[in-house]
Amino acid sequence: MKTILLLEDLPEIRAWMKDLVLRVFPDGQISEAARVHDALELVSAIRFDLALVDLGLPDGSGVDVVEKLRETQSDCQSVVVTIHDDDDHLFPALQAGAFGYILKEQARELIAEQLQRMSQGEPPLSPSIARRVIAYFADQAKPQANALPHVSLTERESEVLLRVAKGFTLPEIGVQLGLSRHTIADYVKQIYRKLNVSSRAEAALEAQRLGLFRRG
Numbered sequence: 001m002k003t004i005l006l007l008e009d010l011p012e013i014r015a016w017m018k019d020l021v022l023r024v025f026p027d028g029q030i031s032e033a034a035r036v037h038d039a040l041e042l043v044s045a046i047r048f049d050l051a052l053v054d055l056g057l058p059d060g061s062g063v064d065v066v067e068k069l070r071e072t073q074s075d076c077q078s079v080v081v082t083i084h085d086d087d088d089h090l091f092p093a094l095q096a097g098a099f100g101y102i103l104k105e106q107a108r109e110l111i112a113e114q115l116q117r118m119s120q121g122e123p124p125l126s127p128s129i130a131r132r133v134i135a136y137f138a139d140q141a142k143p144q145a146n147a148l149p150h151v152s153l154t155e156r157e158s159e160v161l162l163r164v165a166k167g168f169t170l171p172e173i174g175v176q177l178g179l180s181r182h183t184i185a186d187y188v189k190q191i192y193r194k195l196n197v198s199s200r201a202e203a204a205l206e207a208q209r210l211g212l213f214r215r216g
Contacts, residue, residue, distance in 0.1 A: 001025040001118075005042060005051040007065060008081070009034040009058055013104070017052060017081065020108055024115045025050075036060040043068055050118075051078045053098075055089055063096045070097030079115075079124055090129060094201045100124035121185035122170045123200040130167035133201045153194065153210070160187040164200060165207035 004021060008014040011034075018030055031046060033039035036059050042048075043065065051069055053062040066078045079100040080093045090101060100118070102111055103126040114124035125133070153161065156177075163173045170188070174181045192198060195206045 001028050001050040003046060003048045003050075004028045004030045005033065005039060005046075005048045005053075005065075006030050007033045007036075007039045007052065007057070007062055008054045013054075016108070020112055021052065021115070024112050034058070036062065036064055039065045040068055043072065047073055048076045051076055052081050053078055055080060055082045055084055055093065063092050066093060066098050067096040077118065079118075081111075085126075085128060085132070087132070090132065091201075094133070094199055097198070099199055101129045102126055103129065117169065120170050120181055121188050125167070125200055127167070130200065134165065134167060134204050153191065157187060157191050157194070158210070160184060161191050161195075161203060161207050161210075164188060164191075165204040167200075 004025065006014060006018060006021065008017060014032060014034070018032070021028060021030060028050075031042050031048075033042055034057075036057050039053075039062075048069070051065065053065050055062045062080065062082075066080070069076045069078050077099040078097060079102060080098045081102045081104060082089065083104050084090070085103055093101060100114070100123045102114060102124055106126055111124075114126075118124060159177060160173060163176060168176070170181045170184045173179075174184045177184070179187075192203065195203065197203050197206060
């Protein structure tokens with residue numbers, strides 16, 4: 001990650017987040033913003049590899065920045081870093097294009113580990129968030145099962161998708177299936193491309209629609 005946007009309005013939180021990010025990505029060039037307006041101006045001027053975005057900001061919601069990045073810089077990975085763990089904040093952020101969703105209350109070492117695993121294609125999701133996403137989509141997807149268009153996945157792809165949807169990390173899936181983490185990451189990329197999804201949350205929904213939870 002070479003160019004990084006850090007959107008956080010509280011200076012003390014922004015300071016420790018910047019230190020943490022530079023530990024994970026020591027070569028990163030960080031652009032800081034405290035408001036949605038300032039962040040959108042930076043997005044217009046700089047192409048970012050990674051954006052760490054708070055949601056509750058003085059002049060609006062960080063969701064607007066996530067959505068703008070998805071529209072104009074599709075290669076940028078947006079990760080929400082917030083105190084909010086409720087559905088009203090979580091799902092609009094994921095629908096706007098957030099690649100991950102991290103809670104600030106986590107230990108900083110855990111946040112660093114989650115960001116490090118992004119290089120392996122693993123979306124950073126706090127454990128409680130991953131469980132909430134699975135539970136939500138498991139309930140919401142049931143009435144829509146009959147409307148699913150045909151998607152052809154191999155047996156191995158289905159095994160990987162089921163485990164991704166259940167919240168297992170890539171190394172854990174590798175151990176379960178006897179494959180390397182890099183091989184699992186390749187499978188995940190291929191699955192996301194076939195299903196036309198870009199996040200673990202969307203993958204969980206597709207796994208439910210495909211009936212993989214009943215099989216697993």
